[in-house]
Amino acid sequence: METSKQNWTGKISVATIGATDKEGGTRSSQVTVGGETTLPYLFKEGDIPNAPVIAMEVLDIEPTDWPDALKKPFGDSLKDPVKWAVKCVEEYKAPLISVKLIGTHPDFGNKSAADSGKLIKDILQAVKVPLIILGSGDDEKDNVVLAKASEVSKGERCLIGDATEKNYKTLTASCLADGHNIIGESPIDINIAKQVNILISEMGFPLDRIVINPTIGALGYGMEYAYSIMERARNAALIGDKMLAMPFICLVGQEAWRAKEAKAPSSEHPEWGDEYSRGVLWEIETAVSVLVAGADILVMRHPKAIEEAKKYIDNLMRR
Amino acid sequence: MALSGLEIYKLLPKTNCKKCGFPTCLAFAMQLAAKKVSLDKCPDVTEDAKRALESAAQPPIKLITIGKGDEKLEIGNETVLFRHEEKFYHPTGIGFLLEDTSSEQDLRKALEEIKKLDFERVGQRIKANIIALSCKSKDASKFEAALKVILQGTNLPVALMSDEPPIMEKALEISKDKNPLIYRATSANFKEMAKLSKAFKAPLVASAPTLEELEGLVKNLNAEGVQDIVLDTGEKGIAEKLWDFTQIRRLALKKAFRPFGYPVIAFTKSEEPFQETAEASTYVAKYAGIVVLKNRNPWSTLPILTLRQNIYTDPQKPLQVEAKIYEIGKVSDKSPVLVTTNFSLTYYTVEAEVESSKVPSYIVSCDSEGMSVLTAWAAEKFTAETITKTLKRLGVKDKVSHKEVVIPGYVAVLSGKLEEESGWKVTVGPREASGIPSFLKNLGK
Structure with missing residues (x-):
C-alpha cells in the first residue's frame, strides 16, 4: 500500500555530558543525547539512538515557594545543596544533576562567585554523575558566577547555561577554555535560537557541544508556544539546518511547579481533585508535551513525576 | 482530491455557451480549479458531473459528527500536520469507557463523575465529550439495559462498542435519535455493520490491526455505501500508534488518499492514571479525533483537557479577553x-x-x-x-x-x-x- 515516508537528510548533533577518567574528568558515567534522524518517535523513518534523559534539579538556596508535596520527598536535604544532590543520585538514581545557582541573583541572596565555585566543587566531590550548571539569569552576575563555576569544573565536561543573544561571549569563552558544553537560550523565538547558536559557533565553539533551551511554559501557561517552536526547529534541522540541529533542554520542573494547578491546595480547588497527584501529574504532563515536540533533556523536580516520566519515555522508546 | 482544470473541463458540457460569464468551458474549468467561481454558474452541468465535482471538492479529512444538539461532537476536517502551519480545527473528543457489566448504580455514579469533568480555563469551557459503552457481557439485554441508564443520565454523545451486529442493532434501535458512533466494523463483520450504519445513519468505526488491512476495510465500507467513518488501528505501543496516526494524516493531506480521509479514534492501553494521561495526551497532540480513557479522576483529566486547549489554540490568534x-x-x-x-x-x-x-x-x-x-x-x-x-x-x-x-x-x-x-x-x-x-x-x- 501507499506510505508517506520523509527522506530526512539532517541529523541532530550528539552531545555528551560528563567526562570519566578516560576523558580526563572524574565522573563515573556519561550522558549522551541527540543524534535523531527523524521526528519524535517515528522510528520507521529514521533513528533515535539516545532516549531523552531526566536531570534532577538542585538549587543553591532552600526553595521558598515550593508546595509541601514537592518539599516532602527531599526533607531536610533542601537546606544543603550537596546533601540534596547526593539524595537525588543515591535515593532517586538521577543520572544527571542540574544545579541552578539562583541564590547568586541580586534579588535572591546575591551569593558570591567564590561561594558558587566552592559549591560546585563540593557537589562534584559528593556525586559522580555529570552536572548541568545554570546561572540565575542576571547577566552581569552570571558572567562572573558561571566563569568561576566553569573554571572549578574544568575537564568535567559539564553542560553550562544559559548563553543569550545579548550575553554569550563570556560564557562561550569559559566553556571553550574549560571543555564544557553550553546552553543557548532564546525567548520562544526560532530566529533568535538560531542566531544564538551562530554567535556561539562563530567564536570557534563546536556545534556538537551546544544545546538549545527554547524556554518553555508550563502546561496551560503558554506551553504551546515552545511546543511549536520546537516542532519548527526540529523540522528545519531534519531538512538540513545545522544551526538548529542541536538537542533541546527543557526546564520542566521550574515551570510546572509555578502553575496554580500544581500548587493550589485542595481546599481552594476541590473540583480539581487530589492535590498530591495533581501536582505530580502537572509536572509529568508538561514533560509529555515537550517530549512529543522533541525534548532531549528534561530538568525535573518531583521524584514521583520523574519516575513516571521515565516510565513514559521507556514506553515511547519501545518500538 | 482536488481536480485539475483539465479534469474538470472533461466533466463540463463543452458547449462554450458563455452563460457562466467565461468565454469558453475550459476557461470556466480553470477558474473552478482555482476555486474562484462556483459550479452553479453553469446552467447545463449534468447531475453526474455535479456529483463528481462535489466529491472532488471534499475536504481531505472528512468532518464526522457524533451525537446531536448542543453536546454533539465534531471531529476531522483538519488541514495540517503541524499546528504552526495553520491551526488545528476540531479539538479531540475526550471520551470515557464504561462497561455494561457494571451495576446500574455504578453506571450512574460514573456518569455523575464524568459530569464533573467540566472546567473553565482562560475563559473557555473544557469538558468531557463522549461516553463509550462496551458490551463486555456479550449479552444483548445487559447491553441494552446499561445503554438505557446512559441515555437517561447524560446528553453526551455515545459510542456503542460491540463486534456483534445483532447486539448492535438492538442498541441502535434505542439510541438512534442520538446519532451514536458504532464501534466497530472489522474484516469479519463489515457487511452487517455497514448495513446498520446506513439504516440508522450512524457513523461507523473501521477497525483493523494494520494500515494495509484498514485501507481494504474502508474501501469495502465505501463500496457498501458507508461514508461516515472513523479509523481505528487497534491496540499497540505508543510509538506504533504515533506512526499509524502520522501516516493516516500525511496520506490524507499530502496524497489525498481517500481511504484515510477520516478522523481517527484511540483507546489508551495504560490502566494506571499517570501513564494513561501521558499516553492519551500524546494522541491528543498527534492527530486523534477521539481518545477514550478508562480513568475519570478530575486530577488526571484536567491536564488532558488543558493540553488539548493548548494544542488547539490558533497559533496566529492568541486567546484574548475583551479590553474593558x-x-x-x-x-x-x-x-x-x-x-x-x-x-x-x-x-x-x-x-x-x-x-x-x-x-x-x-x-x-x-x-x-x-x-x-x-x-x-x-x-x-x-x-x-x-x-x-x-x-x-x-x-x-x-x-x-x-x-x-x-x-x-x-x-x-x-x-x-x-x-x-x-x-x-x-x-x-x-x-x-x-x-x-x-x-x-x-x-x-
Whole structure:
C-alpha cells in the first residue's frame, strides 16, 4: 500500500555530558543525547539512538515557594545543596544533576562567585554523575558566577547555561577554555535560537557541544508556544539546518511547579481533585508535551513525576 | 482530491455557451480549479458531473459528527500536520469507557463523575465529550439495559462498542435519535455493520490491526455505501500508534488518499492514571479525533483537557479577553485599579490572584492584541500612551474617587512616562501575578 515516508537528510548533533577518567574528568558515567534522524518517535523513518534523559534539579538556596508535596520527598536535604544532590543520585538514581545557582541573583541572596565555585566543587566531590550548571539569569552576575563555576569544573565536561543573544561571549569563552558544553537560550523565538547558536559557533565553539533551551511554559501557561517552536526547529534541522540541529533542554520542573494547578491546595480547588497527584501529574504532563515536540533533556523536580516520566519515555522508546 | 482544470473541463458540457460569464468551458474549468467561481454558474452541468465535482471538492479529512444538539461532537476536517502551519480545527473528543457489566448504580455514579469533568480555563469551557459503552457481557439485554441508564443520565454523545451486529442493532434501535458512533466494523463483520450504519445513519468505526488491512476495510465500507467513518488501528505501543496516526494524516493531506480521509479514534492501553494521561495526551497532540480513557479522576483529566486547549489554540490568534474594566468582588469607588494586557492567559492569571486576595479591585485590560505584558511592551502595544488612552476611553476616572493605578512590575520602567501622560499616580505592582494577593493586602497600609 501507499506510505508517506520523509527522506530526512539532517541529523541532530550528539552531545555528551560528563567526562570519566578516560576523558580526563572524574565522573563515573556519561550522558549522551541527540543524534535523531527523524521526528519524535517515528522510528520507521529514521533513528533515535539516545532516549531523552531526566536531570534532577538542585538549587543553591532552600526553595521558598515550593508546595509541601514537592518539599516532602527531599526533607531536610533542601537546606544543603550537596546533601540534596547526593539524595537525588543515591535515593532517586538521577543520572544527571542540574544545579541552578539562583541564590547568586541580586534579588535572591546575591551569593558570591567564590561561594558558587566552592559549591560546585563540593557537589562534584559528593556525586559522580555529570552536572548541568545554570546561572540565575542576571547577566552581569552570571558572567562572573558561571566563569568561576566553569573554571572549578574544568575537564568535567559539564553542560553550562544559559548563553543569550545579548550575553554569550563570556560564557562561550569559559566553556571553550574549560571543555564544557553550553546552553543557548532564546525567548520562544526560532530566529533568535538560531542566531544564538551562530554567535556561539562563530567564536570557534563546536556545534556538537551546544544545546538549545527554547524556554518553555508550563502546561496551560503558554506551553504551546515552545511546543511549536520546537516542532519548527526540529523540522528545519531534519531538512538540513545545522544551526538548529542541536538537542533541546527543557526546564520542566521550574515551570510546572509555578502553575496554580500544581500548587493550589485542595481546599481552594476541590473540583480539581487530589492535590498530591495533581501536582505530580502537572509536572509529568508538561514533560509529555515537550517530549512529543522533541525534548532531549528534561530538568525535573518531583521524584514521583520523574519516575513516571521515565516510565513514559521507556514506553515511547519501545518500538 | 482536488481536480485539475483539465479534469474538470472533461466533466463540463463543452458547449462554450458563455452563460457562466467565461468565454469558453475550459476557461470556466480553470477558474473552478482555482476555486474562484462556483459550479452553479453553469446552467447545463449534468447531475453526474455535479456529483463528481462535489466529491472532488471534499475536504481531505472528512468532518464526522457524533451525537446531536448542543453536546454533539465534531471531529476531522483538519488541514495540517503541524499546528504552526495553520491551526488545528476540531479539538479531540475526550471520551470515557464504561462497561455494561457494571451495576446500574455504578453506571450512574460514573456518569455523575464524568459530569464533573467540566472546567473553565482562560475563559473557555473544557469538558468531557463522549461516553463509550462496551458490551463486555456479550449479552444483548445487559447491553441494552446499561445503554438505557446512559441515555437517561447524560446528553453526551455515545459510542456503542460491540463486534456483534445483532447486539448492535438492538442498541441502535434505542439510541438512534442520538446519532451514536458504532464501534466497530472489522474484516469479519463489515457487511452487517455497514448495513446498520446506513439504516440508522450512524457513523461507523473501521477497525483493523494494520494500515494495509484498514485501507481494504474502508474501501469495502465505501463500496457498501458507508461514508461516515472513523479509523481505528487497534491496540499497540505508543510509538506504533504515533506512526499509524502520522501516516493516516500525511496520506490524507499530502496524497489525498481517500481511504484515510477520516478522523481517527484511540483507546489508551495504560490502566494506571499517570501513564494513561501521558499516553492519551500524546494522541491528543498527534492527530486523534477521539481518545477514550478508562480513568475519570478530575486530577488526571484536567491536564488532558488543558493540553488539548493548548494544542488547539490558533497559533496566529492568541486567546484574548475583551479590553474593558472588570470588577472583581464588591468594588467601591475606593477600590484599587490594576492594569494589564488583554492576553487571556495574562488576564485570567491576574484575575485569579485578585480574587484569591479577597480585595475587591478593578482590572483594566488594555488591548495589546493578545500579547503578554513583556511581549506587548516590547512590541509597543502596552505603553504609557496606550494605557492612558485605555483609561480615558473606558472612563475609569468615573468609577473611582482616587486617581491611582497599579501597573505590572515587569513594566516598572513605564511609571514616569505614564504619570506624565495620564495624570494618574502610578504604583508598581509585583512582577509575577502570584505576588498580587500580598501586594493588594498591603496596599495603602
